[in-house]
Amino acid sequence: MADRTSADExxxxxxxxxxxxxxxxxxxxxxxxxEQSVQIQVGNKTVQLNPPETVDLSVDVVERSPMLRGTRETIEIEVTWRPSRSD
Structure with a gap:
């Protein structure tokens, strides 16, 4: 099961x-x-995560030209990992 918390601001x-x-x-x-836990504010909720020492980072930048419905720039940043075990 996956729990998803998201917010657009x-x-x-x-x-x-x-x-x-x-x-x-x-x-x-x-x-x-x-400490292994990291607390992140997502909208009106605080989410506690448990990242290990190293994480995977993906950065994607898109620059759209004016010919495609106006100029727009986007940065997507994704950080992923397998959670650390807290014993």
């Missing part, structure tokens, strides 16, 4: 930077403290 550039900064801090600080 419109953010300012500063708010987006703060989101990524918080995400980076969660991964960095918990790694230093030997």
């Amino acid at each position: 419109t953010l300012t550039r500063d708010e987006l930077a703060a989101f990524f900064e918080h995400l980076g801090t969660e991964f960095a600080e918990n790694g230093e403290l030997d």
Whole structure:
């Protein structure tokens, strides 16, 4: 069974930077403290995840030209892993 939590938001550039900064801090600080859990705010819910020491990262950038219904740029960032076991 898969649980999915998702949220779509419109953010300012500063708010987006703060989101990524918080995400980076969660991964960095918990790694230093030997804690395995990372807490991520998704909409109005906090999700606790258990990443291992290494994760897989995929970045996809799409730049659409004006000929295809207007100019649009997209970045998709996906981070995946098999959860660490907390014993």
